[in-house]
Amino acid sequence: MFNTRSMSKLLVVASKDQLDGIVRELYRHHVFHIEDFVETEEEGYEGVKIGMPLPQASAVSTELLRIRAIVSAFGVARSDVVPERKESVSALSARIDAELPQIEAEVSDLVDRRNHLESAIRECETKIAELEPFVPVQVDLSLLRGYEQFSVLAGHIPAKVELPVPAEMYFSGDVSGNLLIAIVPNERLNEAEQFLFEAGFQSMPVPGEEGLAKDRIAWYTQEISRLRAEMEEVDEQVNARKEKHQTFLVACDELLTAEAERAEAPLRFATTDTTFVAEGWVPSENVEALTAALRSVTNGTAYIAEQDFDPVNDNVPIEFDNPDFSKPTEMLMDVYSRPQYTELDPTLLIAIVFPIFFGFILGDVGYGLVLLAMSLGLRRIITGGAGEKLLKVLRNASVSSIIFGVLYSEFLGFALPWEPIGINRHLNIGAEAHGHGPDIVLMLVVSAWAGILHITLGRLIHMRNARRMYKPGKHRNKVVFGQAGWILVMWGILFALWSMFELPLMPSFTGLSPIVAGMNIVTLLGAVMLIVGIVAIGQENSLELLELPTVMSHTLSYARLAAVGISSVAIAMVVNYIAIGMMIEPAMQDLSLMGVIFIIAGIIVFLLGHTLNTALGLLGGGLHSIRLHYVEFFTKFYLGRGKKYDPFGMIRKFTED
Amino acid sequence: MAVETMSVEVAEASARGLVAIGAGLAVGMAGLATAIAQYGIGTAAVGATAENKDIFGLVLVLTVIPETIVIFGLVVALLLLF
Numbered sequence: 205m206f207n208t209r210s211m212s213k214l215l216v217v218a219s220k221d222q223l224d225g226i227v228r229e230l231y232r233h234h235v236f237h238i239e240d241f242v243e244t245e246e247e248g249y250e251g252v253k254i255g256m257p258l259p260q261a262s263a264v265s266t267e268l269l270r271i272r273a274i275v276s277a278f279g280v281a282r283s284d285v286v287p288e289r290k291e292s293v294s295a296l297s298a299r300i301d302a303e304l305p306q307i308e309a310e311v312s313d314l315v316d317r318r319n320h321l322e323s324a325i326r327e328c329e330t331k332i333a334e335l336e337p338f339v340p341v342q343v344d345l346s347l348l349r350g351y352e353q354f355s356v357l358a359g360h361i362p363a364k365v366e367l368p369v370p371a372e373m374y375f376s377g378d379v380s381g382n383l384l385i386a387i388v389p390n391e392r393l394n395e396a397e398q399f400l401f402e403a404g405f406q407s408m409p410v411p412g413e414e415g416l417a418k419d420r421i422a423w424y425t426q427e428i429s430r431l432r433a434e435m436e437e438v439d440e441q442v443n444a445r446k447e448k449h450q451t452f453l454v455a456c457d458e459l460l461t462a463e464a465e466r467a468e469a470p471l472r473f474a475t476t477d478t479t480f481v482a483e484g485w486v487p488s489e490n491v492e493a494l495t496a497a498l499r500s501v502t503n504g505t506a507y508i509a510e511q512d513f514d515p516v517n518d519n520v521p522i523e524f525d526n527p528d529f530s531k532p533t534e535m536l537m538d539v540y541s542r543p544q545y546t547e548l549d550p551t552l553l554i555a556i557v558f559p560i561f562f563g564f565i566l567g568d569v570g571y572g573l574v575l576l577a578m579s580l581g582l583r584r585i586i587t588g589g590a591g592e593k594l595l596k597v598l599r600n601a602s603v604s605s606i607i608f609g610v611l612y613s614e615f616l617g618f619a620l621p622w623e624p625i626g627i628n629r630h631l632n633i634g635a636e637a638h639g640h641g642p643d644i645v646l647m648l649v650v651s652a653w654a655g656i657l658h659i660t661l662g663r664l665i666h667m668r669n670a671r672r673m674y675k676p677g678k679h680r681n682k683v684v685f686g687q688a689g690w691i692l693v694m695w696g697i698l699f700a701l702w703s704m705f706e707l708p709l710m711p712s713f714t715g716l717s718p719i720v721a722g723m724n725i726v727t728l729l730g731a732v733m734l735i736v737g738i739v740a741i742g743q744e745n746s747l748e749l750l751e752l753p754t755v756m757s758h759t760l761s762y763a764r765l766a767a768v769g770i771s772s773v774a775i776a777m778v779v780n781y782i783a784i785g786m787m788i789e790p791a792m793q794d795l796s797l798m799g800v801i802f803i804i805a806g807i808i809v810f811l812l813g814h815t816l817n818t819a820l821g822l823l824g825g826g827l828h829s830i831r832l833h834y835v836e837f838f839t840k841f842y843l844g845r846g847k848k849y850d851p852f853g854m855i856r857k858f859t860e861d
Numbered sequence: 862m863a864v865e866t867m868s869v870e871v872a873e874a875s876a877r878g879l880v881a882i883g884a885g886l887a888v889g890m891a892g893l894a895t896a897i898a899q900y901g902i903g904t905a906a907v908g909a910t911a912e913n914k915d916i917f918g919l920v921l922v923l924t925v926i927p928e929t930i931v932i933f934g935l936v937v938a939l940l941l942l943f
Contacts, residue, residue: 828928
């Protein structure tokens with residue numbers, strides 16, 4: 205529950221001719237996290253090298269490339285395909301040999317046709333672009349080329365000019381950039397070109413077309429639409445083929461990916477001339493089954509042994525081991541980083557505390573229901589992976605939001621028919637405001653309590669981790685006393701405060717009679733705790749003393765629980781006041797055309813405002829709650845940087861042995 | 862020069878107004894400070910995440926650290942107002 209799954213280190217040594225069988229078995233069981241072998245020059249490792257891929261590797265990779273090319277040509281996504289039944293590997297292999305060449309030919313034919321059509325369309329579009337400037341010219345385009353004695357200059361020019369050479373000129377300002385066509389005798393061409401260049405002339409080729417530019421454009425446009433229609437036909441054929449073959453293709457992909465991964469596994473093993481060594485991690489509960497399977501597949505000729513390991517310094521892969529309730533929260537842990545093998549896995553704590561913080565911030569029955577509906581509805585669309593886990597976390601959070609909403613008596617910023625239980629967050633907004641306003645101080649004190657307890661818990665976990673991770677001795681004692689010091693400082697300050705001020709929801713010792721210099725016994729106790737605490741922190745690391753102000757700032761940081769929540773209530777109430785109090789209600793009293801418009805506008809304001817506030821509430825409630833965990837809670841104890849457990853093999857959806 | 866006098870009600874009203882202005886300044890300026898701090902960290906964080914996705918959690922933590930400033934502002938404002 206608070207520990208990650210217990211792991212064992214397994215060593216498998218066998219002769220090379222057993223390699224294929226053992227790799228197959230390891231792959232099938234999907235529990236062996238391979239520890240990659242790294243070649244070293246160290247003594248004892250002479251002649252030990254990284255293994256070579258199995259002989260079929262290159263053939264399988266080639267096949268896989270072919271399949272992936274088809275898959276990407278069809279645009280098939282593995283996650284979109286719903287497996288109807290699992291196909292047996294042998295039947296599938298036979299089908300690959302029989303059917304794949306034909307599918308490949310079909311695909312390449314369709315892809316070729318599509319590419320061909322695409323380039324034809326592009327060509328037509330280029331032609332149209334070339335023709336467009338010549339639209340104003342009411343002359344057959346073939347008359348603009350093919351002269352022996354004359355040259356035709358055509359192009360854009362900023363303004364109309366008169367050529368200093370005898371020339372036939374045409375100018376139009378109707379196209380963007382203007383059009384100038386000049387027909388000049390060949391012997392004066394250089395002179396004309398020089399002049400035009402200085403006038404900012406940009407030459408264009410005369411299109412090699414017959415007839416008027418306008419007519420040619422019309423013809424090409426028609427051609428494009430014909431080609432587009434043809435392309436749609438090809439796309440339909442592609443889709444039809446995709447529908448027909450996609451299950452087969454993803455199954456092939458799965459089969460060959462598995463083959464390729466198996467064939468390349470020896471690259472991660474250590475080998476000598478005749479033997480190989482596979483080292484890896486297996487969840488302790490799976491060791492027996494895997495060992496037995498490996499023994500049976502090798503007829504007992506493989507050497508399989510569990511090895512001792514150092515749980516702290518060996519980089520043990522981490523697999524969470526949580527009850528169903530806190531499984532989705534693992535996703536929030538993965539965003540930060542997995543715990544180390546020996547440290548406490550705080551997933552369950554987050555699974556409990558995160559929804560409480562979220563509900564405390566966004567305590568509103570209305571928003572809670574919206575988010576609950578959203579999290580349940582989106583589960584049909586987002587399945588599997590981190591997305592699904594996130595939705596489950598959101599579901600828990602929104603349930604908590606509804607519960608807090610009932611306590612706060614809030615529904616989209618309106619009051620429910622009962623008085624708030626415990627804490628009142630209703631602000632005095634609008635003309636009918638009544639009541640004493642929100643219990644800000646009460647909320648701040650509750651938040652401070654949340655911070656005090658949360659941080660103390662974090663420090664206690666650090667002490668527990670230190671006892672687990674360090675050998676008994678000076679270092680461990682220093683760490684434990686250091687953490688105790690932090691707790692003493694925080695509670696010492698609290699005792700001192702309690703003896704001087706009366707605070708709601710906190711014990712008060714102001715009534716006790718002073719003993720020395722106006723300080724009563726609790727003040728003195730607080731002062732002693734503070735000093736002892738500072739000494740304890742200092743003996744661990746004197747630089748840590750610089751961090752002392754965080755005792756205050758981290759605790760006060762929990763005030764966001766109250767503050768963000770209140771701002772969300774304020775937005776909701778303001779939206780209600782604008783929409784109903786200022787727009788709908790006055791319009792209802794005197795119904796006219798203008799009134800109806802106001803009512804509609806009011807409804808729009810209401811919907812928009814609450815949509816925005818739901819989004820803000822989700823962001824505010826979610827991010828601030830998780831931030832309190834990541835920044836204020838985790839920095840007290842959490843090391844993280846655990847390596848993810850990634851067993852060799854895959855979860856097969858489409859194939860079976 | 863005439864000495865301006867104000868009635869008790871006016872004085873109370875203007876005191877409430879000053880409290881509101883103070884609260885606004887507390888939130889607004891703390892918010893600006895947070896924004897300035899997050900601007901630098903956020904830019905670097907996005908760049909770093911683009912290089913290496915694994916450090917997203919860490920840079921998220923670094924980015925939200927200055928948020929505490931505006932929360933302090935908000936707390937001061939709420940205490941002023943209520």
